[in-house]
Amino acid sequence: MRLIPKDVESLWTLFTAPTVWALHFLACYVTAAVFCAKAGVAPFSFEAMRLALGVVTLVALSGIVLSAYLAWRQWGFGSGDPPHDEPTRKDRLLFQGFATLLLSGLSFVAVVFGAVPLLFIGACQP
Amino acid sequence: MTDLSSEDRTAQEARLREVWRTPSGWRYWTSVNNTEIGLWYGAAAFVFMLFAGVLALLVRVQLAVPGNDFLSADMFNQAFTLHGTVMMFLFAVPIFEAVAIFLLPSMLGARELPFPRLSAFGFWSFALGGVFVCGSIFFGAAPNTGWFMYPPLATDKEYSGIGADIWLLGLSFIEVASIAAAVELIVGIMKCRAPGMRINMMPLFAWYLLIVAGMILFAFPPLIAGDILFEMERMFDWPFFDAARGGDPLLWQHLFWIFGHPEVYIIFLPAIALMAMIVPTFAQRPIVGYSWIVLAAVGTGFLSFGLWVHHMFTTGLPQISLAFFSAASEAVAIPTGVQIFVFIATMLAGRVIFSVPMLFGAGGLAIFIIGGLTGVMVALVPFDWQAHDTYFIVAHLHYVLIGGMLFPIVAGIYYYYPLLDARKLSDRLGKIAFWLMFVGFNVAFFPMHLAGLRGMPRRVFTYPADIGWDWFNLISTIGAFIFASGVTLVVIDVLRPKHRQPKGEQNPWNSGTLEWISEPEEKWGVRSIPIITSRYPIWDQPSLIEDIKAGRGYLPDAKDGARETLVTSVLDAKPIQCLRVGGTSILTIVAAFSLGGVFIALTFHWWITTIVCAIMTLAAIIAWLWTGTAVIPKEEMRDVGLGETLPLYTSGPQSVGWWAMFITMAGDGTAYASLMFGYFFYWTIHEDFTAGHAGPGMLWPLTAAGLFTLAWAAMLAARWVNETDRRGLTRLTLAVAMLLTLAACCAGLAGPYLTSMDPTVHVYPAIVWVVALWTVVHGGVAIIMQLYCLARNLAGRMSARHDMDLRNVVLYWHFLVITAITSFGVLGLFPGSR
Numbered sequence: 031m032r033l034i035p036k037d038v039e040s041l042w043t044l045f046t047a048p049t050v051w052a053l054h055f056l057a058c059y060v061t062a063a064v065f066c067a068k069a070g071v072a073p074f075s076f077e078a079m080r081l082a083l084g085v086v087t088l089v090a091l092s093g094i095v096l097s098a099y100l101a102w103r104q105w106g107f108g109s110g111d112p113p114h115d116e117p118t119r120k121d122r123l124l125f126q127g128f129a130t131l132l133l134s135g136l137s138f139v140a141v142v143f144g145a146v147p148l149l150f151i152g153a154c155q156p
Numbered sequence: 157m158t159d160l161s162s163e164d165r166t167a168q169e170a171r172l173r174e175v176w177r178t179p180s181g182w183r184y185w186t187s188v189n190n191t192e193i194g195l196w197y198g199a200a201a202f203v204f205m206l207f208a209g210v211l212a213l214l215v216r217v218q219l220a221v222p223g224n225d226f227l228s229a230d231m232f233n234q235a236f237t238l239h240g241t242v243m244m245f246l247f248a249v250p251i252f253e254a255v256a257i258f259l260l261p262s263m264l265g266a267r268e269l270p271f272p273r274l275s276a277f278g279f280w281s282f283a284l285g286g287v288f289v290c291g292s293i294f295f296g297a298a299p300n301t302g303w304f305m306y307p308p309l310a311t312d313k314e315y316s317g318i319g320a321d322i323w324l325l326g327l328s329f330i331e332v333a334s335i336a337a338a339v340e341l342i343v344g345i346m347k348c349r350a351p352g353m354r355i356n357m358m359p360l361f362a363w364y365l366l367i368v369a370g371m372i373l374f375a376f377p378p379l380i381a382g383d384i385l386f387e388m389e390r391m392f393d394w395p396f397f398d399a400a401r402g403g404d405p406l407l408w409q410h411l412f413w414i415f416g417h418p419e420v421y422i423i424f425l426p427a428i429a430l431m432a433m434i435v436p437t438f439a440q441r442p443i444v445g446y447s448w449i450v451l452a453a454v455g456t457g458f459l460s461f462g463l464w465v466h467h468m469f470t471t472g473l474p475q476i477s478l479a480f481f482s483a484a485s486e487a488v489a490i491p492t493g494v495q496i497f498v499f500i501a502t503m504l505a506g507r508v509i510f511s512v513p514m515l516f517g518a519g520g521l522a523i524f525i526i527g528g529l530t531g532v533m534v535a536l537v538p539f540d541w542q543a544h545d546t547y548f549i550v551a552h553l554h555y556v557l558i559g560g561m562l563f564p565i566v567a568g569i570y571y572y573y574p575l576l577d578a579r580k581l582s583d584r585l586g587k588i589a590f591w592l593m594f595v596g597f598n599v600a601f602f603p604m605h606l607a608g609l610r611g612m613p614r615r616v617f618t619y620p621a622d623i624g625w626d627w628f629n630l631i632s633t634i635g636a637f638i639f640a641s642g643v644t645l646v647v648i649d650v651l652r653p654k655h656r657q658p659k660g661e662q663n664p665w666n667s668g669t670l671e672w673i674s675e676p677e678e679k680w681g682v683r684s685i686p687i688i689t690s691r692y693p694i695w696d697q698p699s700l701i702e703d704i705k706a707g708r709g710y711l712p713d714a715k716d717g718a719r720e721t722l723v724t725s726v727l728d729a730k731p732i733q734c735l736r737v738g739g740t741s742i743l744t745i746v747a748a749f750s751l752g753g754v755f756i757a758l759t760f761h762w763w764i765t766t767i768v769c770a771i772m773t774l775a776a777i778i779a780w781l782w783t784g785t786a787v788i789p790k791e792e793m794r795d796v797g798l799g800e801t802l803p804l805y806t807s808g809p810q811s812v813g814w815w816a817m818f819i820t821m822a823g824d825g826t827a828y829a830s831l832m833f834g835y836f837f838y839w840t841i842h843e844d845f846t847a848g849h850a851g852p853g854m855l856w857p858l859t860a861a862g863l864f865t866l867a868w869a870a871m872l873a874a875r876w877v878n879e880t881d882r883r884g885l886t887r888l889t890l891a892v893a894m895l896l897t898l899a900a901c902c903a904g905l906a907g908p909y910l911t912s913m914d915p916t917v918h919v920y921p922a923i924v925w926v927v928a929l930w931t932v933v934h935g936g937v938a939i940i941m942q943l944y945c946l947a948r949n950l951a952g953r954m955s956a957r958h959d960m961d962l963r964n965v966v967l968y969w970h971f972l973v974i975t976a977i978t979s980f981g982v983l984g985l986f987p988g989s990r
Contacts, residue, residue, distance in 0.1 A: 113442070146479075
């Protein structure tokens with residue numbers, strides 16, 4: 031038995047990884063913006079916020095990796111080459127898997143990009 | 157299958173022709189056919205472009221030499237504001253709605269998009285709003301505060317006069333048209349593809365347009381929310397952007413750019429989509445990397461929502477915030493680059509024919525890449541601090557937009573013109589036009605980089621002679637006129653009479669995609685709907701065109717005299733319904749013009765006219781719904797040919813109407829979320845955001861939330877009772893739901909009203925009122941819908957089997973109940989009642 035069925039019959043799985051990127055981006059931006067706007071009010075330090083957002087980043091990245099794994103599986107672990115343009119359900123599924131895998135890759139890079147400021151910026155207005 | 161006799165075929169064709177006929181005389185304008193609407197839409201957008209182009213030339217003449225007095229400072233401000241506004245709102249976005257409405261049905265192998273009357277309504281709204289906004293400059297009343305209307309300049313009535321109202325209301329009206337188009341395109345692409353066109357076979361143009369329509373849905377509503385706040389400040393002095401009373405001009409910048417940045421990609425992606433159709437044709441091979449294009453389209457669509465603050469790098473936001481947006485702005489270069497490499501790879505893998513469309517396409521890409529590279533530069537915060545608000549930005553944005561949008565559009569005009577007229581445009585004129593435009597563009601805009609680096613700010617109406625800007629400006633002006641002469645040549649080529657030129661073949665470029673099956677003389681879209689088994693059906697399905705023309709596909713006949721197309725499943729495009737779409741109607745024009753009347757009357761504060769027009773709009777829309785939607789067919793099933801029989805009526809998630817409601821409400825929900833963003837934004841910028849003003853208390857808001865929830869439950873009950881076909885009880889339940897809604901609306905207003913919150917004294921009462929009013933207005937709309945369902949029930953037009961109206965209203969209620977609980981929960985409980 032599989033936890034997640036192998037062939038998810040939905041268009042929406044395509045958007046999983048970019049949605050994780052969007053949530054991660056929002057979490058970072060909103061947290062930092064509110065923290066900096068309410069300077070001194072928050073009961074934790076900038077360092078603690080960075081650390082927390084670092085954890086959020088790891089969670090987001092693992093979500094994307096999971097989405098990528100499922101996509102890779104749907105793509106048959108790369109058993110067939112693109113372009114997946116046959117008029118069959120199988121090719122449609124392979125296409126979805128491949129496109130989702132590519133989007134997971136892009137989202138992974140974009141989340142890493144988004145997390146770089148957390149590494150290098152140590153205060154609201156350095 | 158055996159072929160029909162030629163008499164039968166002729167009879168079928170005659171019936172189809174009659175059903176899809178475009179009326180003649182003045183009634184021509186009541187047509188809702190996608191080819192007419194697409195053509196009018198495109199022509200109107202193009203005329204607005206030429207108008208805005210003339211404004212740009214006026215601006216360039218004024219700036220040609222230092223100390224010039226060709227235009228007054230105020231006229232200059234109006235000219236550049238209107239130039240930007242018209243180019244963005246009346247050309248760049250609508251031209252793609254136009255192209256999509258024109259091309260998509262045949263490209264998808266459908267007769268029509270699912271809501272042709274909605275397209276017509278969108279077009280008339282756009283045309284009227286556009287004329288209103290453009291016309292203002294002839295009365296010296298055009299907006300004059302820049303195309304992004306920053307307060308406090310634009311909220312200053314002394315300075316901005318009526319221009320800002322014209323901008324806000326005129327464009328809000330046009331945004332309605334854009335959202336209508338988004339609904340049409342999403343449902344059309346997801347549900348109306350030819351059988352067999354699975355999502356891995358969809359033309360790339362459709363993929364791009366699907367993403368773009370989704371982006372419109374999430375990008376335009378924040379601007380609408382911003383417009384509401386802005387107009388409330390201008391009309392009633394509610395201080396949303398007035399810092400002295402707790403407001404903040406920065407909120408406008410956030411809302412504007414949450415719209416404005418995705419908009420750049422809303423403009424760019426469809427242009428690239430045209431390239432994705434043109435490049436394979438002239439490389440004479442399928443695109444290399446179909447999935448990579450899908451990656452790029454979806455990736456860009458998402459990332460483009462994480463860039464908006466890069467327009468606000470100099471507003472003093474925390475540097476860590478700037479860094480997040482800088483990172484996302486760099487990341488978006490990845491999917492953008494992928495597309496360009498895909499095109500290059502396709503060209504390398506094929507044998508490129510350098511025709512006029514390719515020339516414009518390739519030239520546009522070259523220009524766009526330069527704009528993209530300066531984009532990477534200005535995405536870096538320290539560089540942006542130097543370049544912000546200088547001519548460097550002006551150069552950057554024109555390189556991006558003209559390279560990424562105007563050149564591909566002209567490529568598209570040359571490429572698709574045979575679909576309009578069965579003739580090609582002139583190769584010779586096209587080549588001359590291209591070189592004039594290409595050279596003229598670079599001569600005009602490249603020097604602006606240098607003028608900007610030398611410190612020339614945007615939007616100055618003149619400058620002194622001795623600071624080293626004069627040569628750059630003179631060269632730019634000369635370039636602008638060379639560029640304009642190229643554009644003029646394109647216009648001449650399109651408009652020159654061609655009746656002496658022989659008609660060409662149907663698919664002159666030997667393209668592989670389905671839009672080339674469409675015949676310019678016929679209005680039926682496609683003679684019969686084929687089964688698709690390839691991404692490039694014309695190349696790979698040899699008998700396709702012949703089969704379509706011989707009526708061997710689906711729906712080869714129009715026996716019932718109704719306009720019909722197929723609805724298919726989202727993923728695998730299996731036929732699931734025969735959809736009857738609306739035909740020629742004047743109601744759409746009446747609805748659009750009376751809604752236009754509402755916006756125009758509001759601009760001039762003619763309250764009674766506003767109310768009269770609003771009532772007319774409502775009446776027109778209800779007449780349109782009553783006569784044209786959820787029509788109960790005489791027979792349940794329809795023989796669609798090829799041995800298949802499909803239902804004519806579906807409701808719930810099966811039906812296109814349900815999807816349209818869902819999509820509209822997703823956009824509506826985004827606008828609401830933007831208002832709530834405003835609420836919390838004010839909370840973050842103030843230590844005590846109520847500034848000591850009394851709140852609405854807890855009792856009334858929570859009562860309202862409770863009553864809305866009860867009304868929602870009553871609607872669920874009504875749907876359930878209706879399913880058991882007890883019409884009397886359904887009526888009773890609907891009436892109860894309506895009374896509960898009415899009570900909920902009163903309770904919602906009671907909070908701020910009974911605590912005498914005055915929205916003009918401070919931003920806190922103002923934002924409370926806006927949130928409460930937004931929710932209550934939606935409650936009012938819900939009451940109208942409940943009344944409508946009640947009337948349908950009484951008229952015997954709603955039953956257990958035919959319950960589309962009720963199901964769509966219940967879907968509306970799902971969104972409404974979330975809105976109500978959030979609104980009144982937040983108003984009552986946050987930041988704590990005082």
